[in-house]
Amino acid sequence: MNYFxxxxxxxxxxxxxxxxxxxxxxxxxNPSSIHSPGQRARQYIEEAxxxxxxxxxxxxxxxxxxSGGTEADNLAILGVPPGHIITTAIEHPAVLAAAEHxxxxxxVTVSADGVVSPDDIRAALRPDTVLISVMHANNExxxxxxxxxxxxxxxxxxxxxxxxxxxxxxxIPVDVRALGVDMYSLSGHKFNAPKGVGALYxxxxxxxxxxxxxGRHERERRAGTENVPGIAALGSAAALAxxxxxxxxDHLEHSILNRIxxxxxxxxxxxxxxxxxxxVFPGLEAEALLISLDLAGFAVATGAxxxxxxxxxxxxxxxxxxxxxxAKSSIRFSLGRGNTLEQxxxxxxxxxxxxxxxxxxxxxxx
Amino acid sequence: MPDPSPxxxxxxxxxxxxxxxxxxxLLQREGHRLVGMTMQLWNQRxxxxxxxxxxxxxxxSLDDVYDARAVANILGIPYYxxxxxxxxxxxxxxxxxxxxxxxxxxxxxxxCNNHVKFDKFLEMAEGVGASHVATGHYARVSxxxxxxxxxxxxxVDESKDQTYFLFGLTQPQLARTLFPLGGMTKPEVxxxxxxxxxxxxxxxxxQEICFVPNGDYAAFIDAWFKDQGIPRQSIQGEIVDxxxxxxxxxxxxxxxxxxxxxxLNVAVGEPLYVIATNPMTQQVIVGRNEDLxxxxxxxxxxxxxxxxxxTEPRSxxxxxxxxxxxxxxxxxxxxxxxxxxxxxxxxxxxxTPGQAAVFYDGDLVLAGGWIE
Numbered sequence: 001m002n003y004f005x006x007x008x009x010x011x012x013x014x015x016x017x018x019x020x021x022x023x024x025x026x027x028x029x030n031p032s033s034i035h036s037p038g039q040r041a042r043q044y045i046e047e048a049x050x051x052x053x054x055x056x057x058x059x060x061x062x063x064x065x066x067s068g069g070t071e072a073d074n075l076a077i078l079g080v081p082p083g084h085i086i087t088t089a090i091e092h093p094a095v096l097a098a099a100e101h102x103x104x105x106x107x108v109t110v111s112a113d114g115v116v117s118p119d120d121i122r123a124a125l126r127p128d129t130v131l132i133s134v135m136h137a138n139n140e141x142x143x144x145x146x147x148x149x150x151x152x153x154x155x156x157x158x159x160x161x162x163x164x165x166x167x168x169x170x171x172i173p174v175d176v177r178a179l180g181v182d183m184y185s186l187s188g189h190k191f192n193a194p195k196g197v198g199a200l201y202x203x204x205x206x207x208x209x210x211x212x213x214x215g216r217h218e219r220e221r222r223a224g225t226e227n228v229p230g231i232a233a234l235g236s237a238a239a240l241a242x243x244x245x246x247x248x249x250d251h252l253e254h255s256i257l258n259r260i261x262x263x264x265x266x267x268x269x270x271x272x273x274x275x276x277x278x279x280v281f282p283g284l285e286a287e288a289l290l291i292s293l294d295l296a297g298f299a300v301a302t303g304a305x306x307x308x309x310x311x312x313x314x315x316x317x318x319x320x321x322x323x324x325x326x327a328k329s330s331i332r333f334s335l336g337r338g339n340t341l342e343q344x345x346x347x348x349x350x351x352x353x354x355x356x357x358x359x360x361x362x363x364x365x366x
Numbered sequence: 367m368p369d370p371s372p373x374x375x376x377x378x379x380x381x382x383x384x385x386x387x388x389x390x391x392l393l394q395r396e397g398h399r400l401v402g403m404t405m406q407l408w409n410q411r412x413x414x415x416x417x418x419x420x421x422x423x424x425x426x427s428l429d430d431v432y433d434a435r436a437v438a439n440i441l442g443i444p445y446y447x448x449x450x451x452x453x454x455x456x457x458x459x460x461x462x463x464x465x466x467x468x469x470x471x472x473x474x475x476x477x478c479n480n481h482v483k484f485d486k487f488l489e490m491a492e493g494v495g496a497s498h499v500a501t502g503h504y505a506r507v508s509x510x511x512x513x514x515x516x517x518x519x520x521x522v523d524e525s526k527d528q529t530y531f532l533f534g535l536t537q538p539q540l541a542r543t544l545f546p547l548g549g550m551t552k553p554e555v556x557x558x559x560x561x562x563x564x565x566x567x568x569x570x571x572x573q574e575i576c577f578v579p580n581g582d583y584a585a586f587i588d589a590w591f592k593d594q595g596i597p598r599q600s601i602q603g604e605i606v607d608x609x610x611x612x613x614x615x616x617x618x619x620x621x622x623x624x625x626x627x628x629x630l631n632v633a634v635g636e637p638l639y640v641i642a643t644n645p646m647t648q649q650v651i652v653g654r655n656e657d658l659x660x661x662x663x664x665x666x667x668x669x670x671x672x673x674x675x676x677t678e679p680r681s682x683x684x685x686x687x688x689x690x691x692x693x694x695x696x697x698x699x700x701x702x703x704x705x706x707x708x709x710x711x712x713x714x715x716x717x718t719p720g721q722a723a724v725f726y727d728g729d730l731v732l733a734g735g736w737i738e
Contacts, residue, residue, distance in 0.1 A: 288493035291446050295375075295401060295494060358493045 002298045002343045006190075006336030007139050007167060007276060012233070013192035013240060013337060020194060020233040031226050032215065041228045048235025055238040056184065056201055057175040064200045064208075064221045065231050069166040069187030070094040071211075072200035075222065076133065076162040076183040078102060079208035083130030086159075088116045088145075089319035090138050095164055096315075099133070114143040114267040114320045122153050129159045136168035136184075140303060140316040140332055141267035142276025144172065151180035160206060166190055166198075170242055171273045182206045188230065192337055193237035197230030243337035246274035248344050252333060253277045255348045260355050266317060266330060275335040278317075280326050284358050289331055292354035298347050301332040375399045376498045376544065377491035379483060380437065380445070382430030384559050384566050385502030387437040389546050391562040393500060394441050401496060402438040402445040404431055405487060407454040407478070408577040413589040416579045433566050440565065450486050457481035459577065463587055469645040470720025471623045473531065473688075474575055480534035488542060498542050503528045506548035506729075507540050510672075516540035517672040520729040523551040530688045533724045533734025534669050584621045603648030605632055608641070608657060619643040622650045625658060625716030639716075659713035665723040665735030668704045673732050675703035682725040682732055684708050686717055692726050706735060 003011070012020065023044055029037030031045050049060040056063075066072045069092070077085070077098035085105045087095055099105040106124040110116045116134060132154040137144050147163050154161035162183040168174055170191025176184050184201040188194055202208055202221065214223030256279055257263055266278040281289060286302040293300055303314035313327035322330070333347075378390045380402045390402055410427050431447055438445030458477045465472035483501065491499045504521030505528050516537055520527040535543070547555055559567035578586045591598050601618035613632045616622070621629075626640040630652060638652040663686070668675075676699050683692035693714055698707040708723055717737060724734035 285490070285493065287448060288490055291401075291448075291490075291494045294446075295444055354495075357495065361489055361492055 002339075002347060004333045004335060004339065004343075004347060005299045005301045007142075007332065007334035008301055009189045009195065010192045010336050011338065012194055013237060015240065016193055016233045016237045019236040020229050023229040023232040027228055027232075031228060032217070041226075044228055044232040044235075045226055048231045048238075051235035051238045052186075052199055055169070055174065056186075057177050058201055059204060061219070062201055062204055064202055064218045065226060065234075066198045066200055066222060067196055067227070068198040069164070069185055069190070071222075072185035072187070072198050073133075073162075073164050073166075074098045075200050075208060075211050076185060076202075077131070078211055079221075080131045080160055081209075084126045084128045085131040085133065086121060086124045086129060087133040088135070090114060090116070090140075090143075090316045091133065091135055092139060092164055092166065095133055095135070110319050112321050113270040114138060114141045114316065115270045116145055116150070118146055118149040118153055121150050125153070125157050125159075129157060131160045131162060133162040133164065135164040135166075136174070136179075137165075137172065137273045137276075138267070138316060139167045140314055141270070141278045141320075142167070142272035142334075143267040143270040144168070144272060147181065148179045151182075154182075155180065167273060167276075170237065170240075171275055172242075176201050176203070183208070188234040188237060191237055191242075192240065193234045194230055197227050197234045199234065240337075243275070243335075243339075245335040245339065248339055248341065249275055249277055249333075249335050251341070252335075252344050252348060253279070256351060259348070259352055266320065266322070276332065277334075278330055278332045280322070280330045281355060282326060282329055284329050284355060286329050286331050288358055289351075289354055292358070293347075293350055296350045296354070298350055301334070302330065303327075303332070374497040375401060375495050376500050377487070377494070377496035378402050378443075379487060379499060379501045380404050380434040381502070382433035382437075382566065382569075383502065383571070384564065384569050385504075385547055385555060387434070387502075387564045387566045388555050388559040388562065389500050389502045390437060390441055390443065391564050392546050392558065393544075394443065395562065400441075400443045401491075401494060402434065402441075402443050403487070403490070404434045404445075404447045405482065406431070406447050406449045406451060407458075407482065409451060413586070413593055415592075416582075416585060416589050433569070436565055440563075448487070448490055450482055453486050454478070454482055459590070463590060465720050466583060466587060466620045467645060468720075469619050469643040471718045472720045473722055474577075475531040476534055476722060479531055484535055484539045484543065488539060492542075498544050500544040500546060502547055503532065503545050504547055504552075505529045505532055505545045507543055507545055509541075513673070515672060515674075518731040519548070519672075520726070520731070521545075521548045521550075526552050529726075529731045530685055530722065530724050530734075533671055533722060533731060535671060536669070540671075584618070587620055601648060603650060605630060605650045605652055607638075608651060608653045613652065616648075616650055619645050619648055619650055624718040655715070658715045660717040661710055661713045663708050663717045663723060664700075664738045665706050665708060666704065666738050668706050668733050668735030670703070670733040671731045673730075675699070675733075676706075682727055684710070685722075685724045685726065686714060686737065687721055690714075697725055697732075704735070706733070 027041050029041040031042040049063045052063050053060040073094035087099050089107050089109045108120045108124050134145050134150050136147050151161040160182045163181045165184045166187040169186040182203045187198040210221050212223050217223055262282045264280050290302050313324045317327040376398050378400055380386045458474050462472045462474045488499050504526040506519040508517050510517050520529050603616045604612045605614040606612050622640045622643050624640055639658055641653040641657045642651045679696050679698050682697050684695045685692045694711045696709045719737050721737050722734050723737050725732040
């Protein structure tokens with residue numbers, strides 16, 4: 001299988017798998033225990049905490065381990081005091097659904113390039129605004145959001161700022177101090193660590209109220225015995241150099257645009273993560289193209305993985321103003337560690353072949 | 367049956383039921399390359415007030431997808447759920463409701479076959495590189511070299527025959543369609559399913575119209591309007607006898623269908639039946655059983671399936687409901703080849719506008735159209 005869906009999930013890197021297996025089989029103590037097996041488990045957690053802190057440029061004690069991106073986002077959104085919150089139309093459901101659950105929220109829309117305007121965020125401020133949450137990079141288009149500017153706006157207004165960094169971590173440099181964020185979410189399986197582990201950065205001095213109740217783990221911000229092997233693996237993934245996908249992504253994108261008339265890139269004019277290309281094939285059903293490519297051994301995505309089975313076209317693409325038809329004709333290619341030029345060339349050839357067959361069936365005026 | 371070459375890809379429409387699961391297992395045993403697909407046509411969570419306990423006739427439930435996926439996994443064939451909810455709404459549900467409110471009794475299964483299963487699905491199958499589609503319908507297709515046409519015949523199991531719903535198929539559609547169960551009886555299919563270790567071998571047959579729980583059309587239509595946010599004025603109508611005498615009131619002609627006896631709430635000496643409904647005047651006309659008898663009907667939008675349109679009268683057997691025993695009749699062509707007059711040898715009960723009239727010569731499907 002040629003895998004081009006790294007924004008949905010990534011394979012575990014070999015170095016990370018070594019750590020995972022070793023800790024899984026050898027480190028059995030409860031990190032809260034006083035004895036040496038417990039202390040050994042604790043060491044792995046604290047080493048991972050330091051590795052994540054190095055990746056994000058923060059202090060280890062500012063890292064709260066969670067079960068993944070959704071829990072990190074939920075903790076950030078639901079863990080701050082009551083009041084008005086502002087977020088955007090292109091967030092992951094982990095943010096949008098949590099905001100809806102809270103109530104009293106304003107959803108700010110985005111430009112045709114899939115980027116939110118800081119001015120629009122400023123215009124949505126209210127005296128009782130307590131939190132602004134804007135993702136760092138979008139999962140469907142890769143569009144990078146003006147997070148630092150918006151963080152400054154939040155602080156001017158006396159509100160906290162959270163960013164969902166699930167798609168940015170491990171792909172682009174993240175410096176939480178330079179960005180000025182108060183909270184930042186990440187998820188292990190998006191950057192070659194296993195599923196079931198993630199983290200929330202919480203700036204020193206910011207209080208988040210726990211969302212689950214039990215022991216006093218993670219400085220009383222997240223109860224429950226820590227996922228020691230997962231956390232150790234997350235730490236080792238944080239220490240990897242980010243995959244170099246930019247040249248391959250650009251090659252893929254240029255080739256498709258040149259060879260297949262009518263195609264265009266969503267968020268083309270926005271700064272984007274170097275691994276993501278979301279392309280409209282006007283008049284084609286992306287679902288049919290996806291299945292064709294899968295049968296030929298190439299895994300790609302339509303919309304976000306979480307939306308599969310749902311009827312609605314991608315909420316991200318429709319928020320950018322794409323017609324329902326163009327949104328349903330969009331394919332997301334997301335590259336990662338391990339993709340090669342040969343794979344990309346084979347993908348291009350197969351996309352071309354599948355599109356030619358599909359276009360024979362449904363004539364397009366594009 | 368059209369015989370695809372062994373290296374072509376066949377798309378199997380898998381509902382999660384025993385029939386389509388057996389089709390997949392059978393074609394795989396014959397060595398074909400397969401891709402399984404389940405059509406997601408209807409969101410079961412959409413009309414919550416219809417989610418009654420123990421409802422029959424549910425389609426596209428998570429359980430069905432789960433079953434279809436499990437069968438595909440066991441067979442080791444690629445499998446996908448394809449979402450046609452928008453097409454289904456536009457080409458099946460909406461016309462179904464319009465027909466009902468116009469006083470006709472529609473057949474959504476035929477619309478679904480014409481517009482979704484053998485149109486949209488066929489297009490999707492071709493798009494992913496499949497040359498044929500296979501379904502679990504009880505019907506047979508064969509090519510007649512003399513006429514140069516594909517012919518549609520009843521399934522061998524007359525009690526399961528589904529050709530009444532398939533009369534809209536065109537020659538290009540038939541050319542790419544496989545009905546591997548057409549030569550088998552249902553008990554044979556169940557036995558084959560068991561021998562092929564199909565996990566759904568003992569699953570119950572689906573019933574009624576798949577998206578209408580318990581066959582309660584009126585409740586479905588009311589719930590649909592509520593879902594669309596379209597306010598409906600409460601409808602007041604009259605139940606009248608054939609002389610125009612008002613016998614009772616009612617809440618909309620869509621609660622009634624021709625031939626219906628139950629639920630009229632009219633007490634007179636003899637049993638009364640609905641013989642017609644008029645949506646313009648909101649009148650439900652009731653009468654005696656013999657008032658339901660008709661000797662002729664006109665079918666419109668006739669699709670000539672296995673033979674060319676007739677130019678001379680010809681005898682045929684005509685079915686006016688799925689469970690109707692085909693009745694001997696003469697087909698009389700009109701100036702429009704898509705309109706045919708049907709003259710029955712003996713009068714038929716409850717000729718219902720909106721239902722299909724399907725013309726047979728023995729087990730051969732000649733044509734079918736919609737009763738005016």
